[in-house]
Amino acid sequence: MSKGFAENRTDVTMSELVAEPRPKPAVPMKPLGISSNLLGYIGIDTIIEQMRKKTMKTGFDFNIMVVGQSGLGKSTLINTLFKSQVSRKSASWNREEKIPKTVEIKAIGHVIEEGGVKMKLTVIDTPGFGDQINNENCWEPIEKYINEQYEKFLKEEVNIARKKRIPDTRVHCCLYFISPTGHSLRPLDLEFMKHLSKVVNIVPIIAKADTMTLEEKMEFKQRVRKELEVNGIEFYPQKEFDEDLEDKTENDKIRQESMPFAVVGSDKEYQVNGKRVLGRKTPWGIIEVENLTHCEFALLRDFVIRTHLQDLKEVTHNIHYETYRARRLNDNGGLPRHLLHQISPPSRAWKNKARRR
Amino acid sequence: MDKEYVGFAALPSQLHRKSVKKGFDFTLMVAARLSQTLTIERRGVEIEEEGIKVKLTLVDTPGFGDAVDNGDCWMPVVRFIEEQFEQYLRDESGLNRKNIQDSRVHCCLYFISPFGRGLRPLDVAFLRAVHEKVNIVPVIGKADALTPKETQILKQKIREQLEEQEINIYQFPDCDSDEDEDFKKQDAEMKESIPFAVIGSSTVVRDGATRPVRGRLYPWGAAEVENPYHCDFLNLRRMLVQTHLQDLKEVTHDLLYEGYRARCLQSLARPGARERASRSKLSRQSATEIPLPMLPLADTEKLIREKDEELRRMQEMLEKMQAQMQQSQGEQSDVL
Numbered sequence: 001m002s003k004g005f006a007e008n009r010t011d012v013t014m015s016e017l018v019a020e021p022r023p024k025p026a027v028p029m030k031p032l033g034i035s036s037n038l039l040g041y042i043g044i045d046t047i048i049e050q051m052r053k054k055t056m057k058t059g060f061d062f063n064i065m066v067v068g069q070s071g072l073g074k075s076t077l078i079n080t081l082f083k084s085q086v087s088r089k090s091a092s093w094n095r096e097e098k099i100p101k102t103v104e105i106k107a108i109g110h111v112i113e114e115g116g117v118k119m120k121l122t123v124i125d126t127p128g129f130g131d132q133i134n135n136e137n138c139w140e141p142i143e144k145y146i147n148e149q150y151e152k153f154l155k156e157e158v159n160i161a162r163k164k165r166i167p168d169t170r171v172h173c174c175l176y177f178i179s180p181t182g183h184s185l186r187p188l189d190l191e192f193m194k195h196l197s198k199v200v201n202i203v204p205i206i207a208k209a210d211t212m213t214l215e216e217k218m219e220f221k222q223r224v225r226k227e228l229e230v231n232g233i234e235f236y237p238q239k240e241f242d243e244d245l246e247d248k249t250e251n252d253k254i255r256q257e258s259m260p261f262a263v264v265g266s267d268k269e270y271q272v273n274g275k276r277v278l279g280r281k282t283p284w285g286i287i288e289v290e291n292l293t294h295c296e297f298a299l300l301r302d303f304v305i306r307t308h309l310q311d312l313k314e315v316t317h318n319i320h321y322e323t324y325r326a327r328r329l330n331d332n333g334g335l336p337r338h339l340l341h342q343i344s345p346p347s348r349a350w351k352n353k354a355r356r357r
Numbered sequence: 358m359d360k361e362y363v364g365f366a367a368l369p370s371q372l373h374r375k376s377v378k379k380g381f382d383f384t385l386m387v388a389a390r391l392s393q394t395l396t397i398e399r400r401g402v403e404i405e406e407e408g409i410k411v412k413l414t415l416v417d418t419p420g421f422g423d424a425v426d427n428g429d430c431w432m433p434v435v436r437f438i439e440e441q442f443e444q445y446l447r448d449e450s451g452l453n454r455k456n457i458q459d460s461r462v463h464c465c466l467y468f469i470s471p472f473g474r475g476l477r478p479l480d481v482a483f484l485r486a487v488h489e490k491v492n493i494v495p496v497i498g499k500a501d502a503l504t505p506k507e508t509q510i511l512k513q514k515i516r517e518q519l520e521e522q523e524i525n526i527y528q529f530p531d532c533d534s535d536e537d538e539d540f541k542k543q544d545a546e547m548k549e550s551i552p553f554a555v556i557g558s559s560t561v562v563r564d565g566a567t568r569p570v571r572g573r574l575y576p577w578g579a580a581e582v583e584n585p586y587h588c589d590f591l592n593l594r595r596m597l598v599q600t601h602l603q604d605l606k607e608v609t610h611d612l613l614y615e616g617y618r619a620r621c622l623q624s625l626a627r628p629g630a631r632e633r634a635s636r637s638k639l640s641r642q643s644a645t646e647i648p649l650p651m652l653p654l655a656d657t658e659k660l661i662r663e664k665d666e667e668l669r670r671m672q673e674m675l676e677k678m679q680a681q682m683q684q685s686q687g688e689q690s691d692v693l
Contacts, residue, residue, distance in 0.1 A: 285578025
């Protein structure tokens with residue numbers, strides 16, 4: 001069962017990314033016109049295969065953060081997404097787990113292999129978020145952590161003798177768990193997403209969606225989308241980073257219809273119609289995690305892993321990180337000379353590149 | 358009390374679906390809604406069944422726990438409960454006591470989220486603030502979010518936490534020893550299933566082959582409200598309406614209200630407290646006579662003499678009231 005890893009490139013150096021247009025996900029190149037047939041096959045398209053081989057050799061990093069109140073199934077969902085026990089469920093219920101008084105940041109790394117491709121997955125948990133009586137500014141430790149990773153990367157980058165492959169601890173994707181109240185977003189949800197959507201890719205999801213009927217789900221999703229729009233919150237995939245019409249059409253559909261994904265997670269298997277499926281067994285039926293008529297877990301998985309994994313990394317690197325970097329270098333003033341010409345606001349530069357193509 | 362929308366609104370219509378014969382007395386009192394603060398909403402309904410009328414008043418608390426900073430968000434609730442006691446104390450001490458309206462809160466259904474890992478800090482803070490003032494019946498809302506095993510674990514956790522935090526929830530009295538075994542067994546089962554895990558719904562669903570039932574229809578099946586294997590709704594209804602309605606009222610009156618009253622009078626009996634009490638009561642005058650520390654008469658004489666007069670008068674009133682109360686206590690125990 002391919003998760004689409006092999007189709008993604010490995011981390012490339014910064015100069016490559018800045019100079020070249022972003023390559024599209026692997027699509028076999030059609031011969032352009034008759035001329036190439038007359039000239040004979042050149043073999044340019046083997047670049048895809050070469051990149052694939054390199055990725056398989058080096059593997060790649062992916063860092064995903066989960067944010068939400070305790071008990072919304074964050075750990076279970078991560079384990080379901082990556083089909084391994086990557087997240088230690090902080091509630092093996094019999095344990096005396098106390099809610100931390102402040103938000104903690106816990107990063108745990110795992111290496112997952114599939115089809116010869118190695119992924120170093122880091123799951124960043126944020127226990128304590130939203131659990132206190134007074135949750136004012138509880139997003140600050142999270143924002144701080146994210147910026148710290150940008151800072152780490154920046155420090156490596158400005159070194160004279162740089163590592164060949166800078167270890168990437170930056171948060172590529174932040175899954176924000178919305179509680180399925182069925183009413184509307186809570187003030188805390190809005191506050192968090194307002195602040196953090198400016199520094200990291202936020203993918204909002206509706207947790208424990210098995211408590212809503214189909215109508216309730218539809219209405220809730222619509223209301224959430226509306227509220228996010230009204231509050232000017234740009235979740236991933238952000239409109240301004242759509243590269244071309246193809247991207248825009250695909251992403252529009254996701255933004256306006258599918259998101260926020262209403263998910264259910266589970267690490268238990270049950271027998272349904274002769275098949276073993278991941279699910280939750282209740283007295284009134286079995287909820288199948290991967291059944292699209294039951295919940296949208298499969299959509300989330302395909303989105304984060306099979307189609308947009310590489311894009312999540314690139315937007316983190318080319319947009320969020322660049323924004324941070326520009327701000328830092330501007331603040332500092334004292335730059336190494338050879339970096340002076342690269343201080344331009346990233347989003348404009350990005351758009352210019354897109355227009356030039 | 359709702360912390361989030363946990364299905365509470367559907368419960369009242371379930372409780373009285375069979376009972377209403379004619380006409381509703383619908384009084385909706387809504388406090389001014391400020392953004393992100395708690396409001397108290399009161400709804401009154403008269404229910405009649407087999408010739409017996411019950412005036413049910415529902416008090417809702419939308420907005421509870423919704424804000425980013427929920428510090429002290431339970432204060433309006435505490436205040437509301439105490440205000441009802443205050444009113445009753447006033448009425449009880451008045452001259453016309455035949456038609457006292459009992460607006461005291463007899464039962465507080467506290468909805469615990471099924472998504473947490475037990476009681477949250479806010480739950481604990483609220484329960485500690487009200488447990489000596491009202492009968493608390495903890496309830497797990499939206500119980501269809503949980504599998505049976507998860508429900509058991511959550512209930513266990515909550516029970517442990519309640520004990521740990523020394524929160525006094527409403528205690529079901531033990532059955533009489535002369536009750537039959539079945540009843541005792543049922544009673545024990547009910548006690549075991551606290552906090553009750555409930556699903557709220559007034560929609561009628563038809564799940565394929567079965568008869569229409571009240572429930573929630575999902576693609577994978579229908580969660581039925583009145584199915585004891587699905588949730589504890591039937592237990593809750595039985596307990597609230599059929600078996601313990603009277604006890605809830607009695608405990609409210611004999612224990613919680615008396616506690617309030619004693620505290621109130623004790624603080625009045627302290628020197629200096631009387632003056633403070635009278636000043637604070639200047640702005641609140643009820644239609645019936647208030648034997649509690651009175652307004653000083655308008656007096657343009659010297660301030661010292663005025664104050665002396667006031668003190669003397671209040672002393673008299675207090676003594677008279679205490680005598681009245683002792684008398685009324687005797688009368689009341691006869692009535693009950």
